[in-house]
Amino acid sequence: CEREIDGVRTRGFSVSFSKRYITLAPVATVVGLAFNAIDESRPEGRRELGITCALIPVPQPGMQIGRRHHPMNSSFMNGPIKGQDVFVPMDWIIGGEHRVGQGWRMLMECLAAGRAISLPALGAATQQTSVFVANGYGQIRNQFGLPIGRFDAVAGTIAAMAVELYATDAARRYTAAVLDQGEQPSVASAILKVQLTEAGRRSVNHAMDILGGKGIISGPSNLLSVAYRHMPIAITVEGANILTRSLIIFGQGAVRCHPFVMREMQAVQQNDAQALGQALIGHAGHVARNLWRSLFGAPMAGTPPAALEKEARLLARLSAKYALTCDLAMGLLGGRLKRMELLSARLGDCLAHLYLASCCLWRYVFDANADLLPFARAAMRVELDAAEEVLRDLYANFPTPGRRLIGALVLSRTAHLAPLRDVQLLALAQLLRTRPDLVARLCPDVSTPKTGGLLDLMQALELSRQLSDDATALNKLVRRTCSFEEAAQGMPNPELALAYLRAADRVIQVDDFAP
Numbered sequence: 001c002e003r004e005i006d007g008v009r010t011r012g013f014s015v016s017f018s019k020r021y022i023t024l025a026p027v028a029t030v031v032g033l034a035f036n037a038i039d040e041s042r043p044e045g046r047r048e049l050g051i052t053c054a055l056i057p058v059p060q061p062g063m064q065i066g067r068r069h070h071p072m073n074s075s076f077m078n079g080p081i082k083g084q085d086v087f088v089p090m091d092w093i094i095g096g097e098h099r100v101g102q103g104w105r106m107l108m109e110c111l112a113a114g115r116a117i118s119l120p121a122l123g124a125a126t127q128q129t130s131v132f133v134a135n136g137y138g139q140i141r142n143q144f145g146l147p148i149g150r151f152d153a154v155a156g157t158i159a160a161m162a163v164e165l166y167a168t169d170a171a172r173r174y175t176a177a178v179l180d181q182g183e184q185p186s187v188a189s190a191i192l193k194v195q196l197t198e199a200g201r202r203s204v205n206h207a208m209d210i211l212g213g214k215g216i217i218s219g220p221s222n223l224l225s226v227a228y229r230h231m232p233i234a235i236t237v238e239g240a241n242i243l244t245r246s247l248i249i250f251g252q253g254a255v256r257c258h259p260f261v262m263r264e265m266q267a268v269q270q271n272d273a274q275a276l277g278q279a280l281i282g283h284a285g286h287v288a289r290n291l292w293r294s295l296f297g298a299p300m301a302g303t304p305p306a307a308l309e310k311e312a313r314l315l316a317r318l319s320a321k322y323a324l325t326c327d328l329a330m331g332l333l334g335g336r337l338k339r340m341e342l343l344s345a346r347l348g349d350c351l352a353h354l355y356l357a358s359c360c361l362w363r364y365v366f367d368a369n370a371d372l373l374p375f376a377r378a379a380m381r382v383e384l385d386a387a388e389e390v391l392r393d394l395y396a397n398f399p400t401p402g403r404r405l406i407g408a409l410v411l412s413r414t415a416h417l418a419p420l421r422d423v424q425l426l427a428l429a430q431l432l433r434t435r436p437d438l439v440a441r442l443c444p445d446v447s448t449p450k451t452g453g454l455l456d457l458m459q460a461l462e463l464s465r466q467l468s469d470d471a472t473a474l475n476k477l478v479r480r481t482c483s484f485e486e487a488a489q490g491m492p493n494p495e496l497a498l499a500y501l502r503a504a505d506r507v508i509q510v511d512d513f514a515p
Protein backbone atom coordinates (compact mmCIF):
# COMPACT_ATOMS: atom_id res chain seq x y z
CA CYS A 1 0.00 0.00 0.00
CA GLU A 2 0.99 3.68 -0.10
CA ARG A 3 0.86 6.24 2.73
CA GLU A 4 1.82 9.86 3.07
CA ILE A 5 4.92 10.12 5.32
CA ASP A 6 6.28 13.64 5.98
CA GLY A 7 4.45 14.86 2.90
CA VAL A 8 5.94 12.16 0.64
CA ARG A 9 3.94 9.28 -0.90
CA THR A 10 5.69 6.18 0.44
CA ARG A 11 5.25 2.52 -0.53
CA GLY A 12 5.15 -0.13 2.16
CA PHE A 13 3.04 -2.73 3.95
CA SER A 14 0.25 -2.37 6.48
CA VAL A 15 0.84 -5.11 9.06
CA SER A 16 -1.22 -6.41 11.98
CA PHE A 17 0.20 -8.80 14.55
CA SER A 18 -0.03 -10.07 18.10
CA LYS A 19 2.75 -12.06 19.80
CA ARG A 20 3.42 -13.03 23.41
CA TYR A 21 6.76 -13.80 25.07
CA ILE A 22 8.94 -11.29 23.21
CA THR A 23 12.32 -10.92 24.88
CA LEU A 24 13.23 -7.30 25.73
CA ALA A 25 9.85 -6.06 24.43
CA PRO A 26 9.13 -3.84 27.48
CA VAL A 27 12.37 -1.91 26.91
CA ALA A 28 12.60 -2.21 23.11
CA THR A 29 13.54 0.78 20.97
CA VAL A 30 13.28 -1.27 17.79
CA VAL A 31 11.22 -4.41 17.02
CA GLY A 32 12.23 -7.09 14.53
CA LEU A 33 9.14 -8.49 12.81
CA ALA A 34 8.70 -11.37 10.36
CA PHE A 35 5.39 -11.17 8.47
CA ASN A 36 3.72 -12.81 5.52
CA ALA A 37 3.78 -10.10 2.83
CA ILE A 38 0.80 -9.86 0.47
CA ASP A 39 0.42 -7.50 -2.49
CA GLU A 40 -3.33 -7.02 -3.06
CA SER A 41 -2.69 -5.15 -6.32
CA ARG A 42 -1.38 -8.30 -8.02
CA PRO A 43 -3.54 -10.78 -9.91
CA GLU A 44 -5.12 -13.63 -7.94
CA GLY A 45 -2.63 -16.45 -7.29
CA ARG A 46 0.43 -14.15 -7.33
CA ARG A 47 -0.36 -12.01 -4.31
CA GLU A 48 1.60 -13.93 -1.67
CA LEU A 49 5.14 -12.51 -1.63
CA GLY A 50 6.33 -14.68 1.25
CA ILE A 51 7.80 -14.21 4.71
CA THR A 52 9.48 -10.82 5.01
CA CYS A 53 11.60 -9.37 7.82
CA ALA A 54 11.51 -5.73 8.93
CA LEU A 55 12.92 -3.55 11.71
CA ILE A 56 10.29 -1.20 13.18
CA PRO A 57 11.28 1.74 15.40
CA VAL A 58 9.42 2.08 18.73
CA PRO A 59 7.09 3.89 19.43
CA GLN A 60 5.02 3.48 16.30
CA PRO A 61 1.38 4.41 15.57
CA GLY A 62 -0.75 1.26 15.92
CA MET A 63 1.86 -0.69 17.91
CA GLN A 64 1.38 -1.48 21.59
CA ILE A 65 3.92 -3.06 23.88
CA GLY A 66 2.10 -4.80 26.71
CA ARG A 67 2.88 -5.38 30.36
CA ARG A 68 5.86 -7.42 31.43
CA HIS A 69 5.87 -11.27 31.66
CA HIS A 70 7.96 -12.97 34.37
CA PRO A 71 9.57 -16.07 32.80
CA MET A 72 10.18 -18.29 35.85
CA ASN A 73 10.80 -15.09 37.81
CA SER A 74 14.06 -14.45 36.00
CA SER A 75 15.11 -10.86 35.73
CA PHE A 76 15.30 -10.42 31.94
CA MET A 77 12.62 -8.34 30.26
CA ASN A 78 9.93 -10.11 28.28
CA GLY A 79 6.43 -9.13 27.20
CA PRO A 80 3.75 -9.11 24.48
CA ILE A 81 3.64 -6.91 21.38
CA LYS A 82 0.55 -6.09 19.36
CA GLY A 83 0.17 -4.11 16.16
CA GLN A 84 -2.90 -2.99 14.23
CA ASP A 85 -2.42 -1.50 10.77
CA VAL A 86 1.20 -0.54 11.47
CA PHE A 87 2.74 1.01 8.35
CA VAL A 88 6.11 -0.54 7.40
CA PRO A 89 7.81 1.49 4.60
CA MET A 90 10.02 -0.43 2.16
CA ASP A 91 13.07 1.22 3.79
CA TRP A 92 12.44 -0.79 6.95
CA ILE A 93 12.54 -4.16 5.15
CA ILE A 94 15.80 -5.91 6.02
CA GLY A 95 17.87 -5.82 2.83
CA GLY A 96 15.48 -3.35 1.15
CA GLU A 97 12.55 -3.92 -1.20
CA HIS A 98 14.31 -6.55 -3.29
CA ARG A 99 14.52 -8.77 -0.17
CA VAL A 100 10.74 -8.89 0.24
CA GLY A 101 9.78 -12.58 0.51
CA GLN A 102 13.23 -13.75 1.58
CA GLY A 103 12.59 -13.60 5.31
CA TRP A 104 12.27 -17.34 5.86
CA ARG A 105 15.78 -17.89 4.54
CA MET A 106 17.08 -15.06 6.76
CA LEU A 107 15.39 -16.56 9.81
CA MET A 108 16.71 -20.05 9.06
CA GLU A 109 20.24 -18.76 8.47
CA CYS A 110 20.17 -16.83 11.76
CA LEU A 111 18.80 -19.87 13.57
CA ALA A 112 21.41 -22.13 11.96
CA ALA A 113 24.11 -20.07 13.63
CA GLY A 114 22.40 -18.68 16.74
CA ARG A 115 20.80 -21.94 17.80
CA ALA A 116 24.26 -23.53 18.00
CA ILE A 117 25.67 -20.82 20.27
CA SER A 118 23.74 -19.28 23.14
CA LEU A 119 21.38 -22.03 24.32
CA PRO A 120 23.93 -24.85 23.93
CA ALA A 121 26.38 -22.66 25.87
CA LEU A 122 23.75 -22.23 28.57
CA GLY A 123 23.19 -26.00 28.65
CA ALA A 124 26.92 -26.69 28.90
CA ALA A 125 27.36 -24.01 31.57
CA THR A 126 24.56 -25.60 33.60
CA GLN A 127 26.20 -29.01 33.20
CA GLN A 128 29.64 -27.72 34.19
CA THR A 129 28.22 -26.02 37.28
CA SER A 130 26.14 -29.07 38.19
CA VAL A 131 29.10 -31.44 37.90
CA PHE A 132 31.37 -29.10 39.86
CA VAL A 133 28.78 -28.53 42.60
CA ALA A 134 27.61 -32.16 42.92
CA ASN A 135 31.17 -33.48 42.97
CA GLY A 136 32.32 -30.82 45.45
CA TYR A 137 29.31 -31.12 47.74
CA GLY A 138 29.73 -34.91 47.63
CA GLN A 139 33.15 -34.48 49.24
CA ILE A 140 32.06 -32.02 51.92
CA ARG A 141 28.73 -33.43 53.09
CA ASN A 142 29.05 -36.48 55.37
CA GLN A 143 26.47 -39.10 56.24
CA PHE A 144 27.04 -42.33 58.17
CA GLY A 145 30.62 -41.14 58.75
CA LEU A 146 31.49 -40.90 55.04
CA PRO A 147 31.39 -38.14 52.42
CA ILE A 148 28.20 -38.81 50.43
CA GLY A 149 30.24 -38.76 47.20
CA ARG A 150 31.80 -42.06 48.30
CA PHE A 151 28.47 -43.91 48.26
CA ASP A 152 28.17 -45.81 44.98
CA ALA A 153 24.72 -44.45 44.11
CA VAL A 154 25.90 -40.85 44.43
CA ALA A 155 29.33 -41.52 42.91
CA GLY A 156 27.82 -43.29 39.88
CA THR A 157 25.42 -40.42 39.26
CA ILE A 158 28.20 -37.81 39.41
CA ALA A 159 30.44 -39.83 37.10
CA ALA A 160 27.62 -40.28 34.56
CA MET A 161 27.02 -36.51 34.64
CA ALA A 162 30.72 -35.88 33.95
CA VAL A 163 30.77 -38.40 31.10
CA GLU A 164 27.80 -36.72 29.45
CA LEU A 165 29.44 -33.33 29.96
CA TYR A 166 32.56 -34.51 28.12
CA ALA A 167 30.44 -35.36 25.07
CA THR A 168 28.16 -32.33 25.05
CA ASP A 169 30.97 -29.86 25.67
CA ALA A 170 32.91 -31.52 22.86
CA ALA A 171 29.92 -30.98 20.56
CA ARG A 172 29.55 -27.36 21.68
CA ARG A 173 33.20 -26.58 21.00
CA TYR A 174 33.33 -28.47 17.71
CA THR A 175 30.19 -26.82 16.34
CA ALA A 176 31.39 -23.37 17.42
CA ALA A 177 34.65 -24.04 15.56
CA VAL A 178 32.66 -25.00 12.45
CA LEU A 179 30.64 -21.78 12.73
CA ASP A 180 33.89 -19.85 13.08
CA GLN A 181 34.86 -21.17 9.67
CA GLY A 182 31.75 -19.59 8.16
CA GLU A 183 29.60 -22.74 7.89
CA GLN A 184 25.87 -22.65 8.69
CA PRO A 185 25.24 -26.13 10.04
CA SER A 186 21.46 -26.01 10.46
CA VAL A 187 21.05 -29.70 11.32
CA ALA A 188 23.96 -29.72 13.77
CA SER A 189 22.65 -26.54 15.40
CA ALA A 190 19.22 -28.12 15.93
CA ILE A 191 20.95 -31.19 17.41
CA LEU A 192 22.96 -28.99 19.78
CA LYS A 193 19.94 -26.97 20.82
CA VAL A 194 17.99 -30.07 21.83
CA GLN A 195 20.81 -32.24 23.17
CA LEU A 196 22.62 -29.62 25.24
CA THR A 197 19.56 -28.03 26.79
CA GLU A 198 18.20 -31.50 27.66
CA ALA A 199 21.60 -32.51 29.07
CA GLY A 200 21.68 -29.29 31.11
CA ARG A 201 18.25 -30.07 32.54
CA ARG A 202 19.19 -33.71 33.31
CA SER A 203 22.40 -32.64 34.95
CA VAL A 204 20.89 -29.96 37.18
CA ASN A 205 18.12 -32.39 38.19
CA HIS A 206 20.71 -34.98 39.28
CA ALA A 207 22.76 -32.35 41.10
CA MET A 208 19.65 -31.10 42.92
CA ASP A 209 18.96 -34.67 44.09
CA ILE A 210 22.52 -34.96 45.37
CA LEU A 211 22.25 -31.67 47.27
CA GLY A 212 19.12 -32.93 49.05
CA GLY A 213 17.57 -30.24 51.27
CA LYS A 214 20.44 -27.85 50.53
CA GLY A 215 19.27 -27.62 46.92
CA ILE A 216 15.71 -26.82 47.84
CA ILE A 217 16.12 -23.95 50.29
CA SER A 218 16.25 -20.62 48.44
CA GLY A 219 18.67 -17.85 49.35
CA PRO A 220 22.14 -16.57 48.53
CA SER A 221 23.82 -19.77 49.65
CA ASN A 222 21.72 -21.98 47.36
CA LEU A 223 23.97 -23.47 44.72
CA LEU A 224 21.67 -24.43 41.86
CA SER A 225 18.09 -23.27 42.28
CA VAL A 226 18.35 -20.44 39.73
CA ALA A 227 19.74 -22.76 37.03
CA TYR A 228 17.12 -25.37 37.95
CA ARG A 229 14.31 -22.84 37.63
CA HIS A 230 15.56 -21.34 34.37
CA MET A 231 16.36 -24.51 32.45
CA PRO A 232 12.80 -24.91 31.07
CA ILE A 233 13.18 -21.53 29.34
CA ALA A 234 16.08 -22.87 27.29
CA ILE A 235 14.08 -26.01 26.50
CA THR A 236 11.17 -23.97 25.12
CA VAL A 237 12.65 -20.96 23.30
CA GLU A 238 14.25 -20.93 19.82
CA GLY A 239 12.28 -23.99 18.74
CA ALA A 240 10.64 -25.98 21.54
CA ASN A 241 12.56 -29.23 22.05
CA ILE A 242 9.75 -31.71 21.41
CA LEU A 243 9.00 -30.10 18.06
CA THR A 244 12.66 -29.62 17.09
CA ARG A 245 13.52 -33.20 18.01
CA SER A 246 10.56 -34.81 16.29
CA LEU A 247 10.13 -32.63 13.21
CA ILE A 248 13.24 -30.62 12.48
CA ILE A 249 16.42 -32.65 13.03
CA PHE A 250 15.65 -35.62 10.80
CA GLY A 251 13.06 -33.72 8.76
CA GLN A 252 15.68 -31.17 7.65
CA GLY A 253 18.61 -33.52 7.71
CA ALA A 254 17.10 -36.34 5.64
CA VAL A 255 17.10 -34.28 2.47
CA ARG A 256 19.91 -31.79 3.16
CA CYS A 257 22.47 -34.33 4.36
CA HIS A 258 21.63 -37.15 1.95
CA PRO A 259 24.07 -37.41 -0.94
CA PHE A 260 21.36 -38.25 -3.53
CA VAL A 261 17.81 -37.38 -2.40
CA MET A 262 18.16 -33.65 -3.12
CA ARG A 263 19.51 -34.39 -6.62
CA GLU A 264 16.64 -36.79 -7.24
CA MET A 265 14.07 -34.20 -6.15
CA GLN A 266 15.65 -31.52 -8.34
CA ALA A 267 15.75 -33.88 -11.32
CA VAL A 268 12.04 -34.68 -10.87
CA GLN A 269 11.20 -30.96 -10.56
CA GLN A 270 13.16 -30.17 -13.73
CA ASN A 271 11.79 -33.21 -15.54
CA ASP A 272 15.36 -34.29 -16.27
CA ALA A 273 15.22 -38.05 -16.86
CA GLN A 274 18.97 -38.41 -17.38
CA ALA A 275 19.89 -36.63 -14.13
CA LEU A 276 17.26 -38.66 -12.29
CA GLY A 277 18.66 -41.92 -13.68
CA GLN A 278 22.20 -40.99 -12.61
CA ALA A 279 21.04 -39.99 -9.14
CA LEU A 280 19.08 -43.24 -8.74
CA ILE A 281 22.07 -45.35 -9.80
CA GLY A 282 24.25 -43.45 -7.31
CA HIS A 283 21.59 -43.91 -4.65
CA ALA A 284 21.41 -47.66 -5.23
CA GLY A 285 25.20 -47.89 -4.91
CA HIS A 286 25.03 -45.86 -1.69
CA VAL A 287 22.48 -48.28 -0.20
CA ALA A 288 24.49 -51.34 -1.28
CA ARG A 289 27.69 -49.87 0.18
CA ASN A 290 26.01 -49.10 3.49
CA LEU A 291 24.52 -52.59 3.66
CA TRP A 292 27.96 -54.10 3.12
CA ARG A 293 29.55 -51.78 5.68
CA SER A 294 26.79 -52.47 8.21
CA LEU A 295 27.41 -56.18 7.96
CA PHE A 296 31.16 -56.39 7.48
CA GLY A 297 32.63 -53.17 8.88
CA ALA A 298 33.07 -49.67 7.53
CA PRO A 299 36.29 -47.91 6.54
CA MET A 300 37.30 -44.89 8.59
CA ALA A 301 38.03 -41.45 7.20
CA GLY A 302 41.43 -40.51 8.64
CA THR A 303 43.36 -42.22 11.39
CA PRO A 304 41.81 -42.12 14.85
CA PRO A 305 44.03 -41.98 17.95
CA ALA A 306 45.16 -45.50 18.85
CA ALA A 307 43.55 -45.26 22.30
CA LEU A 308 40.11 -44.73 20.75
CA GLU A 309 40.46 -46.86 17.64
CA LYS A 310 37.95 -49.49 18.74
CA GLU A 311 35.32 -46.84 19.46
CA ALA A 312 36.09 -45.09 16.15
CA ARG A 313 35.55 -48.37 14.24
CA LEU A 314 32.22 -48.86 15.98
CA LEU A 315 31.29 -45.29 15.15
CA ALA A 316 32.04 -45.86 11.45
CA ARG A 317 30.00 -49.05 11.38
CA LEU A 318 27.06 -47.57 13.28
CA SER A 319 27.11 -44.58 10.93
CA ALA A 320 26.73 -46.97 7.98
CA LYS A 321 23.87 -48.73 9.79
CA TYR A 322 22.25 -45.38 10.45
CA ALA A 323 22.58 -44.26 6.82
CA LEU A 324 21.09 -47.56 5.64
CA THR A 325 18.26 -47.25 8.16
CA CYS A 326 17.43 -43.74 6.90
CA ASP A 327 17.14 -45.02 3.34
CA LEU A 328 15.02 -47.96 4.47
CA ALA A 329 12.76 -45.68 6.52
CA MET A 330 12.31 -43.21 3.67
CA GLY A 331 11.88 -45.99 1.12
CA LEU A 332 9.42 -48.05 3.15
CA LEU A 333 7.39 -45.22 4.65
CA GLY A 334 7.73 -42.45 2.06
CA GLY A 335 5.86 -39.21 2.87
CA ARG A 336 4.18 -40.88 5.88
CA LEU A 337 7.50 -40.68 7.75
CA LYS A 338 7.13 -36.91 8.18
CA ARG A 339 3.92 -37.36 10.14
CA MET A 340 5.27 -40.27 12.20
CA GLU A 341 6.93 -37.99 14.72
CA LEU A 342 8.03 -40.74 17.10
CA LEU A 343 10.02 -42.46 14.35
CA SER A 344 11.37 -39.17 13.02
CA ALA A 345 12.45 -38.26 16.58
CA ARG A 346 14.36 -41.55 16.91
CA LEU A 347 16.08 -41.04 13.57
CA GLY A 348 17.11 -37.58 14.82
CA ASP A 349 18.28 -38.97 18.17
CA CYS A 350 20.46 -41.60 16.53
CA LEU A 351 22.11 -38.97 14.36
CA ALA A 352 22.59 -36.80 17.47
CA HIS A 353 24.33 -39.60 19.40
CA LEU A 354 26.61 -40.35 16.45
CA TYR A 355 27.40 -36.64 16.12
CA LEU A 356 28.25 -36.38 19.82
CA ALA A 357 30.45 -39.50 19.60
CA SER A 358 32.31 -37.98 16.62
CA CYS A 359 32.79 -34.75 18.57
CA CYS A 360 34.34 -36.71 21.47
CA LEU A 361 36.89 -38.11 19.04
CA TRP A 362 37.60 -34.61 17.72
CA ARG A 363 37.95 -33.20 21.23
CA TYR A 364 40.35 -35.90 22.35
CA VAL A 365 42.59 -35.24 19.35
CA PHE A 366 42.23 -31.46 19.64
CA ASP A 367 42.99 -31.36 23.39
CA ALA A 368 46.09 -33.51 22.77
CA ASN A 369 46.16 -34.53 26.42
CA ALA A 370 45.73 -38.13 27.52
CA ASP A 371 44.54 -37.19 31.04
CA LEU A 372 40.91 -37.14 30.01
CA LEU A 373 41.12 -40.39 28.02
CA PRO A 374 38.94 -42.36 30.49
CA PHE A 375 36.20 -39.74 30.10
CA ALA A 376 36.59 -39.56 26.31
CA ARG A 377 36.34 -43.34 26.00
CA ALA A 378 33.39 -43.56 28.38
CA ALA A 379 31.57 -40.72 26.60
CA MET A 380 32.03 -42.37 23.21
CA ARG A 381 30.80 -45.71 24.50
CA VAL A 382 27.74 -44.15 26.12
CA GLU A 383 26.85 -42.28 22.92
CA LEU A 384 27.43 -45.35 20.71
CA ASP A 385 25.40 -47.51 23.04
CA ALA A 386 22.59 -44.94 22.99
CA ALA A 387 22.69 -44.76 19.17
CA GLU A 388 22.45 -48.54 18.91
CA GLU A 389 19.58 -48.67 21.39
CA VAL A 390 17.67 -46.02 19.45
CA LEU A 391 18.13 -48.02 16.23
CA ARG A 392 16.82 -51.11 18.00
CA ASP A 393 13.72 -49.20 19.20
CA LEU A 394 13.25 -47.80 15.73
CA TYR A 395 13.13 -51.21 14.04
CA ALA A 396 10.83 -52.49 16.77
CA ASN A 397 8.40 -49.71 15.84
CA PHE A 398 8.54 -49.76 12.03
CA PRO A 399 4.94 -50.38 10.96
CA THR A 400 6.14 -52.55 8.08
CA PRO A 401 6.00 -56.32 7.69
CA GLY A 402 9.39 -57.92 7.85
CA ARG A 403 10.76 -55.08 9.97
CA ARG A 404 12.07 -57.43 12.65
CA LEU A 405 13.97 -59.41 10.08
CA ILE A 406 15.50 -56.30 8.50
CA GLY A 407 16.28 -54.90 11.94
CA ALA A 408 18.00 -58.09 13.07
CA LEU A 409 20.06 -58.08 9.88
CA VAL A 410 21.02 -54.42 10.03
CA LEU A 411 21.82 -54.49 13.73
CA SER A 412 23.87 -57.67 13.61
CA ARG A 413 27.46 -57.52 14.85
CA THR A 414 27.06 -54.60 17.18
CA ALA A 415 25.42 -56.74 19.84
CA HIS A 416 28.61 -56.60 21.88
CA LEU A 417 28.04 -52.90 22.53
CA ALA A 418 27.48 -52.57 26.25
CA PRO A 419 26.74 -49.58 28.42
CA LEU A 420 29.46 -48.37 30.73
CA ARG A 421 29.97 -50.94 33.48
CA ASP A 422 29.53 -49.98 37.13
CA VAL A 423 33.19 -50.55 37.98
CA GLN A 424 34.24 -48.20 35.19
CA LEU A 425 31.78 -45.57 36.33
CA LEU A 426 32.98 -45.80 39.93
CA ALA A 427 36.60 -45.54 38.79
CA LEU A 428 35.68 -42.30 37.01
CA ALA A 429 33.98 -41.04 40.17
CA GLN A 430 37.15 -41.70 42.12
CA LEU A 431 39.15 -39.71 39.58
CA LEU A 432 36.74 -36.81 40.05
CA ARG A 433 37.15 -36.97 43.83
CA THR A 434 40.93 -37.20 43.80
CA ARG A 435 41.99 -35.21 40.72
CA PRO A 436 40.86 -31.57 40.97
CA ASP A 437 42.92 -30.87 37.84
CA LEU A 438 40.60 -33.18 35.85
CA VAL A 439 37.51 -31.49 37.32
CA ALA A 440 38.99 -28.15 36.23
CA ARG A 441 39.47 -29.49 32.70
CA LEU A 442 35.91 -30.78 32.56
CA CYS A 443 34.45 -27.61 34.07
CA PRO A 444 36.82 -24.92 32.76
CA ASP A 445 34.19 -22.19 32.66
CA VAL A 446 33.13 -22.33 36.32
CA SER A 447 34.57 -19.07 37.62
CA THR A 448 35.04 -17.96 41.21
CA PRO A 449 32.17 -15.74 42.36
CA LYS A 450 32.68 -12.86 44.81
CA THR A 451 30.15 -14.16 47.36
CA GLY A 452 27.54 -16.86 47.88
CA GLY A 453 27.28 -20.62 48.15
CA LEU A 454 29.61 -21.47 45.27
CA LEU A 455 32.43 -19.43 46.81
CA ASP A 456 31.85 -21.18 50.16
CA LEU A 457 32.07 -24.54 48.40
CA MET A 458 35.29 -23.61 46.59
CA GLN A 459 36.91 -22.45 49.83
CA ALA A 460 35.88 -25.60 51.69
CA LEU A 461 37.24 -27.79 48.88
CA GLU A 462 40.57 -25.96 48.94
CA LEU A 463 40.90 -26.45 52.72
CA SER A 464 39.89 -30.11 52.40
CA ARG A 465 42.66 -30.55 49.83
CA GLN A 466 45.15 -29.10 52.31
CA LEU A 467 43.86 -31.47 55.00
CA SER A 468 44.17 -34.38 52.58
CA ASP A 469 43.82 -37.77 54.33
CA ASP A 470 43.30 -36.11 57.73
CA ALA A 471 39.74 -35.19 56.73
CA THR A 472 38.42 -38.69 57.52
CA ALA A 473 39.98 -38.71 61.00
CA LEU A 474 38.71 -35.17 61.62
CA ASN A 475 35.15 -36.11 60.70
CA LYS A 476 35.29 -39.05 63.10
CA LEU A 477 36.48 -36.73 65.87
CA VAL A 478 33.61 -34.33 65.19
CA ARG A 479 31.12 -37.19 65.47
CA ARG A 480 32.67 -38.23 68.78
CA THR A 481 33.13 -34.81 70.39
CA CYS A 482 30.21 -32.91 68.81
CA SER A 483 32.49 -29.85 68.93
CA PHE A 484 34.49 -28.31 66.07
CA GLU A 485 37.00 -26.77 68.47
CA GLU A 486 37.61 -29.97 70.42
CA ALA A 487 37.86 -32.08 67.27
CA ALA A 488 40.31 -29.63 65.67
CA GLN A 489 42.54 -29.80 68.75
CA GLY A 490 43.00 -33.53 68.12
CA MET A 491 44.54 -32.91 64.67
CA PRO A 492 48.19 -32.24 63.70
CA ASN A 493 47.26 -28.78 62.37
CA PRO A 494 44.36 -27.55 64.59
CA GLU A 495 44.12 -24.16 62.85
CA LEU A 496 43.66 -25.72 59.41
CA ALA A 497 41.26 -28.32 60.80
CA LEU A 498 39.06 -25.67 62.45
CA ALA A 499 39.09 -23.50 59.32
CA TYR A 500 37.98 -26.51 57.26
CA LEU A 501 35.20 -27.47 59.67
CA ARG A 502 33.81 -23.93 59.67
CA ALA A 503 34.02 -23.65 55.87
CA ALA A 504 32.37 -27.06 55.42
CA ASP A 505 29.63 -26.05 57.83
CA ARG A 506 28.94 -22.90 55.77
CA VAL A 507 28.50 -25.15 52.72
CA ILE A 508 26.03 -27.41 54.48
CA GLN A 509 23.99 -24.71 56.23
CA VAL A 510 21.10 -23.00 54.41
CA ASP A 511 19.66 -19.48 54.53
CA ASP A 512 16.86 -18.50 56.89
CA PHE A 513 14.61 -15.46 56.95
CA ALA A 514 12.13 -13.73 59.23
CA PRO A 515 8.71 -15.48 59.09
Ligand SMILES: Cc1cc2nc3c(=O)[nH]c(=O)nc-3n(C[C@H](O)[C@H](O)[C@H](O)COP(=O)(O)OP(=O)(O)OC[C@H]3O[C@@H](n4cnc5c(N)ncnc54)[C@H](O)[C@@H]3O)c2cc1C
Pocket: 019, 020, 021, 022, 023, 024, 071, 078, 233, 236, 237, 238, 239, 240, 241, 242, 243, 244, 246, 247, 341
Ligand atom coordinates in the same frame (compact mmCIF):
# COMPACT_ATOMS: atom_id res chain seq x y z
C1 LIG B 1 10.97 -16.65 27.91
C2 LIG B 1 10.58 -16.68 26.48
C3 LIG B 1 11.19 -15.83 25.58
C4 LIG B 1 10.81 -15.82 24.24
N1 LIG B 1 11.34 -14.90 23.39
C5 LIG B 1 10.86 -14.81 22.13
C6 LIG B 1 11.29 -13.78 21.25
O1 LIG B 1 12.10 -12.94 21.62
N2 LIG B 1 10.78 -13.74 20.01
C7 LIG B 1 9.86 -14.65 19.58
O2 LIG B 1 9.43 -14.58 18.44
N3 LIG B 1 9.44 -15.64 20.38
C8 LIG B 1 9.90 -15.73 21.64
N4 LIG B 1 9.44 -16.72 22.46
C9 LIG B 1 8.45 -17.64 21.94
C10 LIG B 1 8.96 -19.04 21.84
O3 LIG B 1 9.78 -19.18 20.74
C11 LIG B 1 7.73 -19.93 21.84
O4 LIG B 1 7.22 -19.88 23.13
C12 LIG B 1 8.00 -21.33 21.56
O5 LIG B 1 8.23 -21.45 20.21
C13 LIG B 1 6.82 -22.21 21.98
O6 LIG B 1 5.62 -21.71 21.50
P1 LIG B 1 4.30 -21.83 22.41
O7 LIG B 1 4.60 -21.37 23.78
O8 LIG B 1 3.19 -21.18 21.69
O9 LIG B 1 4.07 -23.39 22.51
P2 LIG B 1 3.14 -24.29 21.61
O10 LIG B 1 3.37 -24.02 20.17
O11 LIG B 1 1.77 -24.20 22.14
O12 LIG B 1 3.76 -25.72 21.92
C14 LIG B 1 3.49 -26.43 23.12
C15 LIG B 1 4.17 -27.78 23.04
O13 LIG B 1 3.71 -28.51 21.90
C16 LIG B 1 4.81 -28.92 21.11
N5 LIG B 1 4.42 -28.88 19.70
C17 LIG B 1 3.80 -27.89 19.04
N6 LIG B 1 3.61 -28.23 17.76
C18 LIG B 1 4.12 -29.48 17.60
C19 LIG B 1 4.24 -30.40 16.52
N7 LIG B 1 3.79 -30.12 15.31
N8 LIG B 1 4.84 -31.57 16.74
C20 LIG B 1 5.31 -31.89 17.96
N9 LIG B 1 5.21 -31.07 19.02
C21 LIG B 1 4.63 -29.89 18.85
C22 LIG B 1 5.94 -27.95 21.42
O14 LIG B 1 7.20 -28.57 21.21
C23 LIG B 1 5.69 -27.66 22.89
O15 LIG B 1 6.30 -28.65 23.67
C24 LIG B 1 9.82 -16.73 23.80
C25 LIG B 1 9.22 -17.62 24.71
C26 LIG B 1 9.59 -17.59 26.03
C27 LIG B 1 8.90 -18.55 26.97
